Amino acid sequence: MSDMKEIKLTYFNIMGLGETLRFMLSYMGKEFEDFRIPTFPEWVNNYKKKMPFGKLPLLEIDGKPYHQTMALCRWLGKKCGLAGDNDDEALEIDMLIESFSDFRSTVWVYFYNSDEENKKKIRPRIIESMTPFYLEKFDNIIKENKFLANGKLSWADIYIVAVLGYFSFMVEMDICEKYENIRDLRDRVHALPGIKEWVEKRPQTHW
Amino acid sequence: MSDMKEIKLTYFNIMGLGETLRFMLSYMGKEFEDFRIPTFPEWVNNYKKKMPFGKLPLLEIDGKPYHQTMALCRWLGKKCGLAGDNDDEALEIDMLIESFSDFRSTVWVYFYNSDEENKKKIRPRIIESMTPFYLEKFDNIIKENKFLANGKLSWADIYIVAVLGYFSFMVEMDICEKYENIRDLRDRVHALPGIKEWVEKRPQTHW
Numbered sequence: 203m204s205d206m207k208e209i210k211l212t213y214f215n216i217m218g219l220g221e222t223l224r225f226m227l228s229y230m231g232k233e234f235e236d237f238r239i240p241t242f243p244e245w246v247n248n249y250k251k252k253m254p255f256g257k258l259p260l261l262e263i264d265g266k267p268y269h270q271t272m273a274l275c276r277w278l279g280k281k282c283g284l285a286g287d288n289d290d291e292a293l294e295i296d297m298l299i300e301s302f303s304d305f306r307s308t309v310w311v312y313f314y315n316s317d318e319e320n321k322k323k324i325r326p327r328i329i330e331s332m333t334p335f336y337l338e339k340f341d342n343i344i345k346e347n348k349f350l351a352n353g354k355l356s357w358a359d360i361y362i363v364a365v366l367g368y369f370s371f372m373v374e375m376d377i378c379e380k381y382e383n384i385r386d387l388r389d390r391v392h393a394l395p396g397i398k399e400w401v402e403k404r405p406q407t408h409w
Numbered sequence: 410m411s412d413m414k415e416i417k418l419t420y421f422n423i424m425g426l427g428e429t430l431r432f433m434l435s436y437m438g439k440e441f442e443d444f445r446i447p448t449f450p451e452w453v454n455n456y457k458k459k460m461p462f463g464k465l466p467l468l469e470i471d472g473k474p475y476h477q478t479m480a481l482c483r484w485l486g487k488k489c490g491l492a493g494d495n496d497d498e499a500l501e502i503d504m505l506i507e508s509f510s511d512f513r514s515t516v517w518v519y520f521y522n523s524d525e526e527n528k529k530k531i532r533p534r535i536i537e538s539m540t541p542f543y544l545e546k547f548d549n550i551i552k553e554n555k556f557l558a559n560g561k562l563s564w565a566d567i568y569i570v571a572v573l574g575y576f577s578f579m580v581e582m583d584i585c586e587k588y589e590n591i592r593d594l595r596d597r598v599h600a601l602p603g604i605k606e607w608v609e610k611r612p613q614t615h616w
Contacts, residue, residue, distance in 0.1 A: 255508045255546060273503030280496050289487050296480030301462045307514040320527035339462060 206263050209234035213259040214245065216407050218368050220259040222271045225364040225391075226278045226357065228400035238405075272299060272361070279357030286352060295351040298343070299358045305336040306369070313372040333373045337381055344383040355394075363391040371409035413470050416441035420466040421452065423614050425575050427466040429478045432571040432598075433485045433564065435607035445612075479506060479568070486564030493559060502558040505550070506565045512543040513576070520579040540580045544588055551590040562601075570598040578616040 209227065213220030215238040227234045239245045239258075250256050254269045261268045268274055276296075279285035286292035312328045315321045340350065340362070347353040350362065366388055370377045378385035392401050416434065420427030422445040434441045446452045446465075457463050461476045468475045475481055483503075486492035493499035519535045522528045547557065547569070554560040557569065573595055577584045585592035599608050 254504075255511070256542070257511070268500070268504065270504045270507035273500055273507050276503060277496055277500040289484060293475070293480055293484040296483060297461075297475065297477045300477035300480050303510070304462070304464070304514075307511075308518070311515070311518045317527050317530060320524050320530075323524060323527075335463070 206232065208262075208264050210237055210262040211235065211259055212237045212239065212249070212262070214239055214242075215405070216368070216409055217365070217404075218409065219271050219365060221364040221368070222275050222361045223259055223261055223278075224400060224404070225360050225397055226275050226282075228396040229284075229360060229394055230278065230282045231396050236405075272303065275357045275361050284355060284357045284360070286356065291352045295356045295358045298351045299361060301336070302340070302358075302362055305332065306365075308332060309369070309372050329374055333375075337373075337377060337384065341381040341383045344387050349387070355391075359387060359391055360394075360397070363388045368409045413439065415469075415471050417444055417469040418442065418466055419444045419446065419456070419469070421446055421449075422612070423575070423616055424572070424611075425616065426478050426572060428571040428575065429482050429568045430466055430468055430485075431607060431611070432567050432604055433482050433489075435603040436491075436567060436601055437485065437489045438603050443612075479510065482564045482568050491562060491564045491567070493563065498559045502563045502565045505558045506568060508543070509547070509565075509569055512539065513572075515539060516576070516579050536581055540582075544580075544584060544591065548588040548590045551594050556594070562598075566594060566598055567601075567604070570595045575616045 209232055211220060211223055211227070211234050213223075224234075224236065239249060245258070249258075253260055254267060257269065259269070259271060261274055276285055279295075286295050308328060309332075312321065312324060315324075343350055349355055350358045366377055366384070378388055391397060416439055418427060418430055418434070418441050420430075431441075431443065446456060452465070456465075460467055461474060464476065466476070466478060468481055483492055486502075493502050515535060516539075519528065519531060522531075550557055556562055557565045573584055573591070585595055598604060
């Protein structure tokens with residue numbers, strides 16, 4: 203880890219998916235430049251074409267570009283002991299996070315749907331049916347095992363807690379108000395050294 | 410690996426995402442029960458509720474259930490030397506496969522969209538714009554590095570080649586006809602020991 207000197211995160215001025223990397227880096231005690239592209243037109247005109255697959259966040263470490271939050275959080279997790287102690291534990295983390303990702307990407311497509319007619323049509327399936335289905339599963343897993351995988355803290359807990367604010371906004375409910383075990387996990391992750399300080403000092407944004 | 414005795418894969422009677430696990434297990438020389446649920450009503454009525462997150466494929470190893478193809482292919486990849494030689498190589502594989510996953514999940518939502526009006530509306534963005542954008546990226550990576558990550562065979566190559574048939578169907582074009590480097594990768598993966606035999610003997614399905 204001592205070889206990571208200059209770390210720069212490029213993202214929008216929101217928590218969103220970029221917050222997962224801000225949480226991981228803060229947990230690891232790593233200083234990073236938290237660069238936020240001010241406006242959407244600036245993103246489209248000046249940055250989008252330079253990104254590996256046209257997307258953010260981008261993480262630059264000593265000038266080298268990296269992308270994809272799950273890939274990066276897994277990689278950072280390995281560096282700080284949060285990626286499982288063996289291949290089977292790593293698998294349990296990955297199964298959980300991939301299920302979350304299935305859920306997230308469906309909600310995402312709903313949320314960014316600009317066809318209001320269609321959005322109204324698919325709302326019952328996504329917001330009223332799929333959302334509680336997944337959230338109850340996660341809530342139960344935490345209730346039984348205290349954490350999302352292997353009964354101990356992993357990068358999956360940090361990842362999912364980091365996007366909870368964003369996610370609550372997308373699924374149109376305060377997830378932590380309704381699911382007490384998810385709320386409890388959030389409070390425990392927010393109290394972790396590094397993350398506690400980050401949550402206190404981070405720019406206040408809506409999602 | 411000698412501890413994996415009874416392996417059962419439950420999926421639909423298609424290639425689809427399940428084919429990724431059939432390819433990996435075949436490459437590893439592992440015998441497995443290739444159980445295919447015959448009809449969609451049977452899936453809904455008799456199986457769906459028993460799945461970890463209501464989804465297929467399900468992989469059972471000595472009676473223990475596992476799910477999520479990317480998590481499982483990464484795990485199997487570690488067991489057969491196809492998951493990178495160090496954390497940085499593993500990251501490169503993961504970044505690539507997550508970008509493919511972004512692409513796949515968007516195409517997926519388009520493909521399974523039952524609102525024909527909306528489907529027509531989003532088609533230009535997904536099929537005419539996003540699809541060639543991603544396929545050209547992958548094609549170029551293969552052209553430059555022979556494989557998708559680290560310039561050598563990894564589970565990402567096997568994963569993506571395994572779903573190419575399915576994927577060609579979803580994006581409404583023969584991917585391998587149009588992108589010669591993807592086609593070349595497909596031919597090389599199809600010629601791998603174990604996978605060669607699997608491709609010759611597998612049930613013929615449309616996608």
